[in-house]
Amino acid sequence: MEKLFGVEMNVLASVLFGGVVAILLIVLFMALRNRILLKLALRNIPRRKAQTVLIIVGLMLSTTIIMSALAIGDSISSSIRTVVLDVLGETDVRLRSPILARFGDDYLDSSLVERVRGEVAGDSRVDGVMPLIREQLPVLNEATSKTVAATFVVGFDVDSLGGFDGLKNIDGNQADLRSLQDGQTIINRSLSDSLDAGVGDVVTLVAPSGRSQYTVVEIVESKGIAGGDGDTRASALLPVSALQRVLGREGQYNLIEVSIQGGLRVDEQVSEDFAEELQLAFIDGDAAESIFRAFKNPVIVEALQAKLDNGGGASAGPFSSNSLEELVAELEKDSQSDEFKIAVTNTITLAIVAGVIEEIGDPELAQSLLVPMSQLVVLQVDAIKNRGLDLAELVGTEITLIFSIFGSFSIIVGLLLIFLVFVMLAASRMTEMGIIRAVGTKRRHLVQMFTYEGIVYSIGAAALGAVLGIIASVALVQIMAGVISDSDDFRFTYSVTLQSILVAFSLGLVITAVTVVISAYRVSKLNIVVAIRGLGQEFVSDETPGAGRRVKTALRWLGGPLTYAVDTWRLKRSGRGIGLRIVVFLVWVLAVGQGFLSLAASEETTEVPMGAVVGQAIGYWLIIFFWKLFKLVQPWLAAGWPLIPVGLVLALTGMHPEKGIEGLASNNAALWSVGVTLMIIGVGLGMRRILDRRGYREEFQKRVSMTFIGLAMLVFWGLPFTALDGLRGELDGGVEMFLLSGVSLVAAAVWVVMHNAEVIVWLVSKMVGPTGNLRPVVKMAIAYPMAARFRTGLTLAMFSLVIFTLMIFAILSNLGNAIEDEPDLVSGGFDIRAAIDPELPIDDANAVIAASGGELSVSDFTVIASQAKLWVEAREDGAENLTFKGARIIASDGNWLANNNFKLTHWDPEYGSTPAEIWASVATDPTLAVVAGNIVVTDDFGGGPPTEGTTFRMDGIDGDLKGEIERVEITIRPPIGQGGAGNAVRRTVIGVLDQFADVFEFGEADIYMNPGVLDQISNKPVPFDSYKFVVADPSRVGEVTRLLETAFIDHGMTARATEQDIADNQAQNNAFNQLFQGFMGLGLLVGVASLGVVSFRAVVERRQSIGMMRALGFKGRMIQIQFLMESGVVAVLGSILGIGLGTLIGWNIFNSIRADADAVTFVIPWLNVTIIVLVAVVFSLLNTLLPARQASRITPSEALRY
Template structure:
């Protein structure tokens, strides 16, 4: 994996490792200076092995989660990478005809003359080690022996003289086979395809092409990979292929292999591809285009567009290209190769044409557009590099996704680390107090604590990384389970992969986060009060004395010049000849700025902190920041700083309470409760509740994490400051039970008395449960589609797709005559075709034509389709229609389209993404409707679009868009890029207008008669229409499979987030073990006055259950609340989505949490119950 949140992974790993080395180096030098402290600190570790283990486990969990997400990313990227490399073998670059790959009508064959030109251009290149002309087509194949068929076999005819440099073909029986050894009508098949049609050497296979049926003898089965690829593949010789396709002398692609073998080389690939692109340009057209563009008006227009950069559509790379283009134009060199290399880039062409159009140079638009398309003679695709980049992209998306959902667990893990160190500090308090009493300096204690913490942290990071890798192995197993170990069509196979950079990054990040927490804990230790510590009074840290303003200002000044002070000290010490070397090291690290930075930050913090109690700084900063945030439309800034403001308000009220003479507890309760309530209410508001004030704010997935943390923190805050209300409530209810009462009282009193520890643990549980709850509610939403499948299927049972070269011309007639099909089974057949096209919205800011498939449909489609509308123009509805009746509205719109072929509808996916949806998009590129967002109100105003075939071919026509189709429509239909296909749908009349040749229907949708089995009929149709290469799908089954896959993914993420539950449970363990030690004497006393040992055990268990139930309840309630908000905000774009609580999941979550808590507390509880009273009391 090469990227982490958009940053280069190597850089990330290097930076993290460097920071880590600096941090550890700093500690190391400190250690060298105080070896005795290190010794004292490390002595604690082996003293209590059980506790050490517990600490290491607690500390490792964050690292585990980070390492697990990174290695899942590695595995996904590595698996796709492996698949790409298997599929391509040694092929790096593919040269093809200059038609859009999505253009089903374009003739993509290359004539003999051009082929020769390609050979001449490539073969002398020293970086090229193989050039292979070939024809590749998807054809139906029948195995005559087994009568099994494959409607979509990839049949490749390879030039027998061109396979050098592309590796060997190995037969499954052993031995190498060459393409040149194939006789006429002999074929090779790969293992994947052989399995599909149960083929073996000697079988006769029938290939169906537009010229008829052709029999081939299967010579051998090939091992997958390399030339044999990993999809369903059949290889024959090029002359045979040219014959059966009636393409004498022609090929449709020429693969190029470069030096660098299977892995390839990105640099080489780019270099050779650019060189080839320039060579395969039409020099004459380029010169003409040069002349057209050299016009000063055009140059001015391009410059204006670069400056204007409408909608940020010009990326920085394209901007550089455009600037370079202007320089080339100004140089006046008509035959410049650089110019040609620039203008073949699609982005450059698009922006230049747009610039010319927007400058109003109407007469020049058409010639320039045409010339742009004439320049490119052949397409040059960097197949391997594009594939590998795609692998990295998907890997990064997985890491991002897992990291974001894992971040709750990471936060919880960090809280646990903090808790562990707080406990450790509490335990060490006695010895540290005595150490201080006998003269140890404050900073020595801090150092000692730090050394111990660092030792645990290193151990934990190592263990955590290893466990993370193992955990990811388990999760990958789940992932494999989710999407099937291998997707045979794509030849995809999961292979567990880990890269060194990920291991380094995961280890470093985990350890750095742990060290940061150690630092915070050590800082707390520095506030230790000697008397409090020695007497073992409640672990209370005495507030540091407040220095006068002048001293605080002085300290800032000292901090600023502290490096100079260090140099002075160094000089002074070197004179007295003490430990100079260590000091130099110390100074070097100091100069690396980190301690300096901290020192300045701390002095600034100290300067302002005395005023924090009044809340006024928070109010001022929060208010100002929130206003700035709203102006920047940053949801993150606005909400964070508004929360700070509300915190300040609570503080202020508390402070005013003190001033007015209220009792401290009362003022605390009022102020803090108010703070919690204000923050909670603020975050619980519907997402758009404040839009009237702030306008629409932007924010991505990070808002989910931020809101979760704030809501949980404020809820826990409220609960902990009003815990006595819960105590009273419990006492008044189950507390009346005589047997439970003596146990219940202390079981609740103990956790509510130590607010900090309990609050922290409750917050951990709440956060974990919160994510699980949100996830299961949102996961539940998708299932609604099962109840209304027509929204996704359009009311058709089967979708049958055929190849454009082998179309079904009259399907009704064909069904009548097909011997295996019963015409009575077919109630209705509707037809459509998706044609590669381009569109431009009238009056939009984007004036380029951008790619979008045009779906032309027949009348049967328009009259019967049951897709609903997410948006519609009420002007086009019959008067008096009930606009809340979704079905009626949709029907009316489709009827309008049937009646008027100049009307169209767009897919919901073509509308603007909802505001604030950062999303995981693949970036812009295609056509998008401006001015209407997916979550806007359903009533819109119709608008015009201009539509033409791709690459500016043919006529341009106008269509009026009167609605947008529900996003559920076709949501489960597969498409090339994996996203639901977003199209412009209109009557197929459009094809007659924009295409120069007839467009056959490639997709048929079939509604079956009642009671007919769609699965069986689909299979029968594939056989009956084998000659058309038909692929028939049972649409309902497709939806169910899709949902099952989504559910499996859902479970995978739940399992991943469940790691957080482990953290929460571990924290309970830490708390309980600590409680047993701290409360030994109290337990002894309770036993003395008659508590039975079992009662003590139950009391400890009850305490855990109490904390767990509290955390779980908060998590469930807040999770449901925010999910309700989420559902409300997406309801507009996904109507029919309704909020429902998955009670079964809730019960499962609660049971798991409570049982896990009981199991973890069992051991410490038993320890507590086994305390012998006389022994315990001796500790007095």
């Protein structure tokens, strides 16, 4: 990958790694100044080797997860990139006829080829120009009667191979393209495999003009000009003259490909610049000039500006970017520039502008633009390889992002684990630390000591974590590759970049080290006396300074570096060493100064590392200041009630402007939720205060108020997503909401449990209590976790969070099975979908089948239906949105209309109340239509309001309000350049198809009609080119599908079994789910590790107690059971919480999806859940077994010695 979170990986890697080196150097410098602390710290490391290993394992998991996410993204990017490079070969830029002309004839004359050659002549960047014909045509091997209905047949110019001759044959030698003769063909590996054809065999090409035979002279790799496309790789190469003859296209081509110097991967900027220059050469200057002048119309500029302000300029990806913003900027100039020309040739931008002009409603203006717009582009120049590589990059980045979001739960758990490890490490050294403090070291020395030790662990952990992350991702990619290996078009291969490794290592090290420092700070707050006595109580907090002092501190730190300087000056007067402080001060002042200077000059800092330093310096100042500010108000906040107004302000700020206070409400779900949560906490703390005044016991106050907070948070965060829409409006929220809600729910649940642990204790002892032998064991197994509630709560939270994430994912990956359960939702009851070459139409399908010979007969089918498709433009009558937008008519014959069993979500009762009645009305009345589900706008998904985009959408039917509709009318017209304006027709929409109906047609806006419409709209006959079959014997669908392709080879039929497609789809989803679940499993590792760490430490800490218990008569086995029970209770309780909360959130997510897609079903995947829980609990227990056995083997006399 080249970018992560919008930052170049190179920059990210160097900044992060540089930061790590800097941190290490600073720490090293400090350590060397006070070596005794370093010695104290480092000597602890080899003292207990097993413990050191355990700590490193605990610390490395975050890095492992980051590394895996990055490596999986890398692998996906690189796998797609491989496909792109395979398919495009040396082609970097592709030229074709402009999109507006393509409705007619997309062939180019050789004069254009010569013009292109002329333009690039002498351009040192170019190493080849190749005119081509590329068509998808049926090819068959009559000897084996195997066919490939949509083979890419490529006619290339033997004399233009310069720059394109990298193709290899399957023996690995250079392919001999130059000596290809008439009557010969070179086929690629994919076609050779499909046809079972080898060198010397004869293959037959089916073209509108008839069949022609070619001898295979060589078989080449499926790459470059023989690479097909991403979907179909089968290709056959012919001399272009031969193909021109067969197609009746003498002297014509349909593609011109340009190769840039530099082999397969060329500099992206070079090819981008080249493509842009070449594009300029093929723009009609006069047309551009008239468009520019027309666009300068203030009404248009204003409308475009408005469009831009509404987010119309957003570009979504390499294949859908638009240049509206540039266009609008260019319109401010007096004359058209090259930038304007480039901007206006972007087809998506052009479509948006056309829509805007239509909305203005000036038919004269629209008319005046028609001609120049259709003449503007002579040749469309496309830097196609760049865009393919960008797509690879985008997909990899997106996947990494998804993995990071889900992985962040595991990372959070990993960080909690680090914290836990260090708190326990400190607890085990309490006495030692107390003594160190007693002899006069400062608190910060303790922090330093722990930091040194922690950094050493962190380095080891980050390195080991990166290695393990690579191993884990290799394993995951292998599994995934195994699942999808059946397709030869896409091979999932492992890849990881050095940048990713550096980023993972550095990021892992930084977050680990930061957590270590925070833990060290927490640990340093020990009470010397408590520590020395070894009472093992949790930590004591600082005494809160008075309000006056807090105000003073906060004000002092407004000064930032100045305050630091003053402190340094004072230190100097007291005669202490200040060298380091002066250095820090100078660096700080310089950095902040530069930061302000560059802010003042409002220059963009181009050098990122320097900018980062400046940012850090100012950031450090701000952090200190805000920290002190927080400290200033913290004691008041802790009292509880002030949280209520603070929360209220936040919640109000988060509300939707429609519901909230204007000017304040900013439509932010996170703010709203955090605000409400703060209010809940405020109320809870207030309750405690009231109970305190009333004189209730402290324990009771705590339990009541904390239980209230926990329960209220559970209710709030567990509500269905739309439950509060009436109150706060529909809010925007991103992935952060997912994280927030997960963490909040788990925290709240653990909160409730830990403050009511007595209930659980009572339950457990009731359950196991009566069995006499275990009673003392149960007593001890409960007493220890209850005595260290902080630790227990933390472990429980970690475990629950892991199970919670796995549970949600298990539920989400099992949604959508409705299609599998009921394939008719998608197929409408038709078993096979087939498409033919429109230029090879079928007169009578039955006759073709009858004539095809033995294997296939008309009686094999119960229904044969046909459809014609026509691209049109449509708009809804009487709706706000009056723009004509792209749509597709699917004109179906009587067989289709009478036999499909698609579901309808809306129907007009005037024409029928069942789908069959509605379809019957469409069959008899050509003025009626049924529209696809995605044309109707719904609340949640469905692609936004009809005014956005270039695709036809309807306002008049409420997608969320299913049922009856009444007289909704639309107008349909042929696209620009096809038929006259008089061909527009009006249709009444009498039904809306279900969301899933016909999804394999991949239509964006399909309108189903009686074929009578075709003659009205189109000037030329529209062939029926889609066929649907219902097979008499369902068990023969697969076989019949293959037979159909052969029988209809003269029509270029490609046939697909819908059930197979559904299964393939499902298999792909499953493969991704498996990859994902494997990745999430890494989180489980963290949870399991946490219990292991806790048990292991417990054994060490409780050595003496164990000895005493043995002396009291506890058997070794009883000790072992006690330890297992302690972990078991946490694991089981964590599983219950995780499953419960995961199901709750899963249910909420399901409901919000179902609002849009009816067919989704909610299934609790019990098998998955059982496996997850079993794995979690069993592994946790296994992980505890070792320490437990160790504990049980401690001889009492030895344990009691210390």
